[in-house]
Amino acid sequence: MGLIKIEGIKLYAYHGHLPEEAVLGGHFIINICLNVDTSLVEKSDTLDDTVDYVSVIEIVKEQMNIRSSMIECPANRIMKKLLLLNRVLNVKVEVEKVLPPINACFDKISVVSEGSN
Numbered sequence: 001m002g003l004i005k006i007e008g009i010k011l012y013a014y015h016g017h018l019p020e021e022a023v024l025g026g027h028f029i030i031n032i033c034l035n036v037d038t039s040l041v042e043k044s045d046t047l048d049d050t051v052d053y054v055s056v057i058e059i060v061k062e063q064m065n066i067r068s069s070m071i072e073c074p075a076n077r078i079m080k081k082l083l084l085l086n087r088v089l090n091v092k093v094e095v096e097k098v099l100p101p102i103n104a105c106f107d108k109i110s111v112v113s114e115g116s117n
Helices: 019-024 039-044 053-064 072-083
Strands: 002-013 026-036 088-098 110-116
Touching (some): 026 072, 053 072
Antiparallel strands (some): 002 026
């Protein structure tokens, strides 16, 4: 088993509870962690025997393009789609909302969605 991490996927999307967030949008950072059965690729050294990073990023983009009021929703959708990929055993998806319109000082606001096969 191996761990594939794709961190810091930066996207602009329109998620948020406030009406202006649906219009103005905002920046998001998505981190993906996949536990994958790597037994085949370790022998074959071919892309067909592992999880293609490009496919993972495309899934993230597609799901982030579907507007939601709460960031838990795209995080969950991404997690469910990634679990459908061959050789994926479990998934952890973090969606961070960069500079949400909140009058407070903080380092980070994010949600994490996890699932397994």
